[in-house]
Amino acid sequence: MDALDAKYPFFAAAREAVADAAVSLPELVAADAPAVERGRERVERALMDGTVESESGAFPGESDYDVQAELLSYPIARILVSLLDSEPAIEKYAAAEAATAVDRIREDLATDDELRSVSTPTVALDDVLAEFDLADAVRPESARSGSGTGSGSPGRDPAHYRIDVGPYLRLTSPSWGESWRLVNRALADGAVRVSREELLDALEAAVEERVREGLPFELAAGEGIAAELEEGVADLKRLLSDRSYAGPVDVVAPELFPPCMTNLIGKADRDADLSPPESFALMAFLVGIGMTPDEVVAFCADTSLDAEGIRYQTEYLQDDRGTQYPPPTCETLANYGICHNEEDHMQVAADPLAYYEKRVAAADEIADWRDREGGGDEVEEEADGAAETSETATTDEAE
Ligand code: SF4
Structure with missing residues (x-):
């Protein structure tokens, strides 16, 4: 385990160093070792500041730099971000690890050969x-x-x-x-x-x-290492929900949806399955514009999306101010092949929600889907259906 492993913990050599050290992560967590706090800081800084650099600024070669804690904070951070159970959090975390790593690589490449040393290791x-x-x-x-x-x-x-x-x-x-x-x-x-x-x-x-590879880990909530890290995860969730949020646009005008979302709805309409990133992007968008879980279920009633899955995903995404996690950015959607940047409209906004808000603001007249014939009724029917299902289930259980 050396300082270079700690500096680039996603390199194959670093992963081997962790495996060779045969350190038990559950034991580290139970002992509240320094790697645990640094792992929490790593995720917090990633989500809030877009970097995983330590706030203390300790760096390889400096006396207070703990190589082992720094290296092991990486697998701990991966566990923590998995426990957040949020695709945008994973995305943001991976992007922050990558941005920090490339800053370090850039500095390494700028370091003259003569200045390279063992205590401040660099990569070529x-x-x-x-x-x-x-x-x-x-x-x-x-x-x-x-x-x-x-x-x-x-x-x-x-x-x-x-x-x-x-x-x-x-x-x-x-x-x-x-x-x-x-x-x-x-x-x-x-x-x-x-x-x-x-x-x-x-x-x-x-x-x-x-960094994204293998995330999120499947961890049983409330058991083992997940139980030990519960407090840290709760802190991180609190931080996320404390973020300032301007509030949803709260108007449903499908004809003004951005092409990426129209395409996803079209795909689901044709009864084709949506991949997890596709379904997440669509749900985050619909919740982001102010739709309730019942409305999303009704809106997607004739598609391949199943009501229970929609309800689970939208309820998680929604808080009392609208969406807790904004939909992925246009750039991320392009990387997933979801965005085709029709007519180069990526120039207009950085994410589908911002693009939709602009279109709504520019529209002269808008008929909200919720006020259209059938729109509101479908929501009531869906809500009644859900209530009946849960009543039947409760009665059956009681019997
Ligand atoms: S540029 Fe953004 S809003 Fe437009 S289709 Fe792509 S992801 Fe959607």
Whole structure:
């Protein structure tokens, strides 16, 4: 277990170091070891500030830096974020781990060879590329052109690289801007030209993908490590719900929904199953615009979505101010293949809710679905049906 493992805890070597150390996480948690508090801080900082950097600022090589606590705080944070049981929290956590990691990589690459030391370990770009199986897919441009060093060999940190088109498409998104579209890129011999900063953006996506892998863990609530971490999880949930929230737009105008949501509703209408991210995005949007669980059930009555699943998901998403967790951003939806950025309207807003709010604000006249013939009635029927089902269940149980 060394400082580099603690600095990049998602690297394969760090995972091996944790396994080799044979540390029992339940025992660590039961003993309230420093890694537990640091794990909680890691998640809190990720959700609130978009970074997992410690507030104390302790860094590898400094006297108060606890390598073991720092490294083990990563698996603890993964458990905590799993227990939050929230897709946006996982998303935000993974993004924060990736953003912090890339800041560190950037600093490492800027560190001169002579200044590198064992106490402040650094990675080289080749190590990072190898970590993500990109060693053969990414080449410094000077290696091909023979320019940049004057000797025909590649410079250590050339300004541009070539990345094979497959990894380029996997790790980047047109939602990042026009310049990321393949048609706007120099493409030769199956490789795309990127600047060093752009390569770091792609690596950030690779880290995020790695961190997300396997999350959330399946943990039985109220048992074992989940029970021990209950207090920390409650604190984090409180923090999340204390976030300021402007309130929902509270008007249901399906014709003004953004294309991503219309497409998802269309897919469910055709009786096709929605993937978990698709269904989460749709539910978070419908709750986000102010619909109650009964209204969402009624709205989705003739689709492939099942009423019980909708109720479970929407009740969890909703608090008394509307939605507790906003729908994923356009960028995330693009990464999931849910957004196709029709007519480049991603320029208009950062997430589907914001886009819808703008369309509602710009509309002259709006007929709320809830006031339309059938809309409100369907809600009442659904609510009556749910009440009858629960009454029947209660009677059956009593008998
Ligand atoms: S840009 Fe945003 S709002 Fe528009 S379709 Fe994509 S995800 Fe939806």
